[in-house]
Amino acid sequence: MSTAFDMTAGQVTIDGRKILRGVDLTVDDGEVVAVLGANGSGKSTLVRSLLGVQPLSGGTTLLYGRPPARFREWWRIGYVPQRLSVGGGVPATVREVVASGRIARQRRGRLTSAADRQAVAAALNEVGLSDRAGDPVSSLSGGQQQRVLIARALAGEPDAFVLDEPTAGVDAGSQKMLAETLSGLVDRGKTVVLVAHELGPLEPLISRAVVLNQGCKVHDGAPPTAVGAHALPGHDHVHPHEPEPAESGLPSWVLAQEKA
Amino acid sequence: MTIFDLDFMRYALVAAVMVGLTAPAVGTFIVQRRLALLGDGIGHVALTGVALGFLTGTAPVATAVVVAALGAVAIEMVRARGKTSGDVALALLFYGGLAGGVMIIYLTPGESTASLNSYLFGAITSVDSTDLWVIAGLAVAVLALLAVFGRELFVLCQDEEVAKASGLPVRFLGLLIAVIASVTVVVAMRAVGLLLVSALMVVPVATSQQLTRSFRTTMALSMVFGVLATVGGLTSSFYLDVPSGATIVLLALAGFAVALGIGRFVRRSRTGESTA
Numbered sequence: 001m002s003t004a005f006d007m008t009a010g011q012v013t014i015d016g017r018k019i020l021r022g023v024d025l026t027v028d029d030g031e032v033v034a035v036l037g038a039n040g041s042g043k044s045t046l047v048r049s050l051l052g053v054q055p056l057s058g059g060t061t062l063l064y065g066r067p068p069a070r071f072r073e074w075w076r077i078g079y080v081p082q083r084l085s086v087g088g089g090v091p092a093t094v095r096e097v098v099a100s101g102r103i104a105r106q107r108r109g110r111l112t113s114a115a116d117r118q119a120v121a122a123a124l125n126e127v128g129l130s131d132r133a134g135d136p137v138s139s140l141s142g143g144q145q146q147r148v149l150i151a152r153a154l155a156g157e158p159d160a161f162v163l164d165e166p167t168a169g170v171d172a173g174s175q176k177m178l179a180e181t182l183s184g185l186v187d188r189g190k191t192v193v194l195v196a197h198e199l200g201p202l203e204p205l206i207s208r209a210v211v212l213n214q215g216c217k218v219h220d221g222a223p224p225t226a227v228g229a230h231a232l233p234g235h236d237h238v239h240p241h242e243p244e245p246a247e248s249g250l251p252s253w254v255l256a257q258e259k260a
Numbered sequence: 261m262t263i264f265d266l267d268f269m270r271y272a273l274v275a276a277v278m279v280g281l282t283a284p285a286v287g288t289f290i291v292q293r294r295l296a297l298l299g300d301g302i303g304h305v306a307l308t309g310v311a312l313g314f315l316t317g318t319a320p321v322a323t324a325v326v327v328a329a330l331g332a333v334a335i336e337m338v339r340a341r342g343k344t345s346g347d348v349a350l351a352l353l354f355y356g357g358l359a360g361g362v363m364i365i366y367l368t369p370g371e372s373t374a375s376l377n378s379y380l381f382g383a384i385t386s387v388d389s390t391d392l393w394v395i396a397g398l399a400v401a402v403l404a405l406l407a408v409f410g411r412e413l414f415v416l417c418q419d420e421e422v423a424k425a426s427g428l429p430v431r432f433l434g435l436l437i438a439v440i441a442s443v444t445v446v447v448a449m450r451a452v453g454l455l456l457v458s459a460l461m462v463v464p465v466a467t468s469q470q471l472t473r474s475f476r477t478t479m480a481l482s483m484v485f486g487v488l489a490t491v492g493g494l495t496s497s498f499y500l501d502v503p504s505g506a507t508i509v510l511l512a513l514a515g516f517a518v519a520l521g522i523g524r525f526v527r528r529s530r531t532g533e534s535t536a
Contacts, residue, residue: 051425074427085419090292090465092418093474100415104426109408136473152422162425 002029004064004160004191005050011058012045012215019045021215022059029159032182032192032205034223037212043195044082046212047162050193051079075104078153080163084137084145094140094148095133098123101155123154126184128177143174150181160191167196175201199223263498271392272384272504276494278399279451279460280487284468285406286444287461288479289437292417298335298438299458302445304354305331306454307361309446310379315368320379321394321446328442331357336438340431382453382505384494391450398447402440413437414475451490452505460486463512470516470523485515 005027012020019042027033027050035043048054050061052068063071078101099112099120106116124130127147132140137148146166153161167175179201185192186205199206203223211219263269290298309327313320331353338349365371378386387395406413416423416433423430441461448457468482493508500507 048421053421053424071427074425077425079422079425081419081421085422087292087418088290088294088296089469090288090417090475090478091469091473092414096414096475097418100411100418103411103415103428106411108412134473156426 002064003027003062004029004031005061005193006065007046007050007059007061009059010046010049010056010061012042012049012054013057014045019215020049020056023212023215023217025050025210025217025220027160027191027193029191030189032186032207033194034199034202034206034209035193035195035212036197036199036209036224039197041212042215043212044164047164047193047195051077051162053079075156076159077104078156078158078161080149080153080161080166082164082168083142084149086138089138091136091138093134094129094137094151095120095124097137097148098133098151098155101152104156119157120155123151126154126181127151141171141174142169143171146170147174147177150178154181158190160193161185163192163194165195165197167198167200167202178202179205263495268385268387269494269498271387271389272494273491274392275384275387275395276451276490276508277487278395279448280490281483282399282402282444283448283457283460284464284482284486285403285479286437286441287465288475288482289406289413289417290441291462291465292414292475293437295339296462297458298332298441299445299461301335301350301354301357302328302332302442303449303454303457305357306442306445306449307376307379308357308364309361310376310449310454311361311364311368314371314375315364321391321450324379324446324449325398325443327357328446329439332438332442333435336434340434378453379449380453380455381503382449382451382456382508384451384504385498387450395447395450398443402444402447405436405440409433409436451494452508456505456509459509459512460489463509463516464489467512467516467519470519471526485512489515 003026005025007023007025009022009024010020011018011022023046025046035046037043045054049056050063052061052063052071060067064073064076084097099116101123102116102119121130124133127150129144129147129151132144137145140148150163150166166178170178182192182202182205194202196202206223208221209219209223210217211224263273287299290296306324306328309324310320312327313323316323334353335350361376362373365373365376412423412428412433413436415426415428416430416437420430423433444461445454445457448460452460464482464485465478467485468478472478472481489512490508493511494504496511497504497507
C-alpha cells in the first residue's frame with residue numbers, strides 16, 4: 001500500500017503567528033481521515049500544507065512520496081476548497097467550473113476530448129446538478145455551490161480527495177448528497193482527507209480522525225463518537241467560537257473518548 | 261467623401277478593430293483576477309517607456325513595450341508576495357512611471373510634455389503602415405497566447421489556490437497575464453491613450469457581464485462590444501470632428517449604461533418566470 005500524504009513535523013508560521021506546531025500525519029491509500037478541531041486550531045492550514053498550497057516554515061511533507069515542488073502527478077489529487085471563489089465577478093457556468101477540474105489531465109493547446117466531456121457529465125450527474133449545468137454558479141445556493149466544487153474535483157478523476165469543510169454552512173439536502181457522494185468514493189477505494197467542525201451524517205464513513213488543538217495534534221485514531229449533549233437528537237452546535245475547556249485544552253468529546 | 265477614401269482612416273480603422281478585439285479579451289481575465297486597475301498602472305509606467313523612446317531616438321512603441329512589461333512583472337511580483345503594503349508599492353510605481361515620463365521628456369532636446377499628448381490621450385489617426393504592422397503583430401501574439409493558455413488562465417483567475425493544487429505553474433501564469441496585459445496596453449495606447457487604455461480592458465467586460473451567464477460568452481461578447489466602441493467611436497469622431505480616444509471611451513461607457521438597464525430587465529423577467 002502506498003502513502004498518499006506524509007507530513008513530518010510540519011510547521012506553519014504566518015505573520016509571526018504559529019499556526020501549525022510540528023504536526024506528523026501520514027495518510028495511506030484508501031483511508032478516510034477527518035481532521036477535526038475548534039475554529040482556529042489549524043485544520044485548514046494543515047490540509048492546505050499537505051498539498052503544498054500553504055508552504056511549510058518547518059518540517060517536510062510528501063505527496064505520493066515527493067515534495068510538492070517536485071510532484072508531477074497532480075491529476076491524482078482533487079482539492080475542494082472551503083468555498084467557491086467568485087473572483088472579480090465575471091460569470092461562469094456550472095459546467096465551466098466543473099470542466100476546469102480536468103485541467104491536470106489536459107495537455108496545453110489540446111482541444112477538450114470526449115473523455116473530458118464524459119467525466120464532466122458524470123461528475124455533474126453524481127452531485128445532482130446536471131440540470132443546472134448551463135446556469136451561472138453565482139445563481140446557486142451555498143450548498144449547491146459546494147456540490148459544484150466537489151463535482152470539479154470529481155471531474156479530474158483523482159485518487160485522493162482533500163475537502164476543506166465541505167459541510168460548513170450547507171443545507172440538509174446538500175449534506176445528504178455530500179454523504180452519498182463521499183460513500184461512493186469510499187466504496188471505490190479513494191483516499192479522502194476532510195476538514196470538519198462536526199461530522200454529522202459523514203460520521204459512519206470516517207475510518208480515522210485527527211484532532212487539532214492550537215496547531216498541535218492531540219488525537220489520532222478512532223473517530224470520536226458524539227457524547228453528552230452532542231449526542232442528543234436535534235442538538236444544535238451553537239458555540240463554535242467558544243474556547244475549549246482550559247485545563248487540558250481538549251474538546252470535551254475527545255476527553256470523553258479517552259476516558260472511555 | 262467617406263472615411264474609406266483616406267489612407268490614414270483605413271489604417272486607423274484596422275488598428276481600431278485590433279484594439280477592440282484584444283483589450284477586452286485580456287480584460288476578461290484581468291477583471292476576474294481582481295486586477296481591473298492593472299491596465300492603469302501599466303499605462304502610467306509605459307509613459308516612462310515612451311519618453312525613453314524620444315530620448316534615445318528609438319520608436320516609442322518599442323521602448324514602451326519593454327518598460328511596460330518590466331513594470332507589469334514588478335507589479336505581479338509585489339502582488340504575489342501578498343504583503344499588505346502591496347497597494348502602496350503599486351501606487352509608488354504608478355506615480356514613478358508618470359513622473360519619470362514627464363522628467364525624461366523634459367530632458368530630451370527639442371521635446372516637451374506636448375510630445376506626450378498623443379500617447380496620453382491617443383492619436384489613432386496618426387497610425388502609419390509600419391505602426392499598423394507592429395500593432396497587428398502584437399495583437400495576434402496576444403490572442404494566440406490567450407488561446408493556448410486560456411484554460412489554465414481561467415483556473416488561475418478563478419482561484420489561485422486551486423490552480424496550485426492542480427499543479428499549474430502559477431508564478432509563470434501570473435507573469436504571463438501581466439506581460440500580455442502590458443503588451444495590450446501599448447497596442448491600445450495609440451487608439452485611446454495611456455490614461456484611457458484601461459477603459460477598453462474593463463468597460464466592455466463590465467458591459468458584457470450584465471448580459472451573459474458563462475465566461476466564454478462574456479469574453480466573446482466583450483470583444484464584440486470592444487470593436488463596436490473603437491470602430492464606432494473612431495467613425496463618429498471623424499464626422500463630428502472630436503477627439504477619437506475620448507469618443508471611443510464615452511461610447512463604451514454609454515454601452516455599459518444601456519446593458520445595465522437591459523440586464524436588470526432580463527434578470528427581473530427571469531425571476532418573474534421562475535416564481536410564477
